[in-house]
Amino acid sequence: MRRRLLLLAGAAALAAVAFSGDRFWLQFLGKAMIGCILAIGLDLLVGFTGLVSLAHSAFFGLAAYALAGLTNGLGLTSPLATLPLCLGAAAAAALIIGWLSLRATGVYFIMVTLAFTQMLYYFFNDAPSLGGSDGLYVQARPVDSRLAAYLAIWASLIAVYLLLSQMLRAPYGRVLEGIRGNEQRMRSLGFPTRRYKLVAFVIAGATAGLAGYLDATLYGFVTPAQLGWRQSGLILVTVLLGGKGTLYGPAFGALLLAFIEHYGEQVTEHWNALIAALVIAVVLFLPRGLAGLLQGRPRG
């Protein structure tokens, strides 16, 4: 109950920022909320299904590139046309990559998702017609004003959170948690576990695509660096920092990381070392993340 009130208060506060109209905060919190969507989506895989995927940034980047391609190449600007197409592209890529990667398990799965991510990174990075390492501008954004983009991001975050938390409460989510706990047992109970995992992978890929679409809408450009493995690593960090398997934890972790990044940049040029120290400290001393501090006792 207390948690729900806190979440409601957080959502209301983020909505209230929209009315301040401050350019910096709209951009900054918009970006931070995109990070929340990414982290929540990845938590579905890492925290609930037990799949450590390093392909999350790939679907983010693919959707952003799809938006740039549809707008610049075909002249499509209406979000009603571009949003479903970009999400569809991300989901289709997740279906193919997931189908291939899920043949492998455990540590092989991590490395295979990593390899596919880098393959896409090099594909975009090495193609001069796609802007090479400079990336592409989106010549006409789906929504023009920063405020509209901010509200779209806010609404998307709420929608993704509600959708995933409902889904995880449904029997489907229970099966996923069962797979994380003991996949063989779930299989012997008759659940086609690989198909369940693939569906989760595609849903997570689509949410990452949504985040990429929103990012390209907010900033108006996309670069290959955004889909490289380092980004995927950073999303994993936010999930663990906040506390995997809670949904709200990773969202909180993303907000926190955005603030650390912003203020760290002002304090020292080497703020990446700060992030590195934080990551190492969290892994060693706080394996259940910040949400673990709230919960007190181990779950399950």
Added chain:
Amino acid sequence: MSLSLFALQLVNGVEYGLLLFLVASGLTLVFGVLGVLNFAHGSFYMLGAYLAFWISERTGSLWLAILLGVPAMVLIGLLVERLAISRLYARDHLSQVLLTYGLVLLFNELQRALWGNEVHGVSTPGALSFTVPLGAQTWPAWRAFTSFSCILLALGMRQVVLKTRFGMRVRAGASNAEMVEALGIDVRRLFSILFCAGTALAGLAGMLAAPLTTVYPGMGESVLILSFVVVVIGGIGSIKGAFFGALLVALADTFGKVLLPGFASAMVYAVMAAVLLWRPRGLLGAAPEGR
């Protein structure tokens, strides 16, 4: 493609594959025996290259840089293993990925702080700065030297792993580390030595590669990803698999660059996907456990 160009590509590809093997063999052993997926392994390659640049610039001798650099890498490996990696042995893959990812960020910052973002060249030692004629093409002597040193190292590793007591323990550890411990072998020491050896090999690969590729930020990451591909193709824990995987990846990359420019990087991953579809645990990987 003319015959001499083909021959040049072949020797270059093999040399690249041998360097990749030095990096990947450490990665596959550390995972196979210690059970730790080490993302910082590419950083050791990068550190080796930067050490080669740094020391050779100061002393004017790449030989001296290698002579001093390898023990320095062993020391770095020991520090990293004792302070960070050893705390991960009982943890899940996620913690390992994240902690070693943190180390990657840390080493990248260290490199930026110490040596900046510029690309640095490293000159080959005077005695080896000539080229060997190869038909109409020429083959730099340093590349030849690199290939032969790698072959010697690979043969040496083979001797150590197959013929010594230490190698026997490593092999036993790769197939069942718990059982090795139960038999009363000091696994902690075995792990430390193995990790340091892997670190030194990756660093040495960076030092040998420094005059060939120049030294630049992010050089560790491309090698890391390729080494992962090698390990996936060859099968985790298999040195022989790493050897053939490295040659396969390097030749696919080298010939891909000539035959299908623009798709060379993607080609390597296509090879990996094909191998995985055919054998999900790699060419020489262990049989699936308990299923």
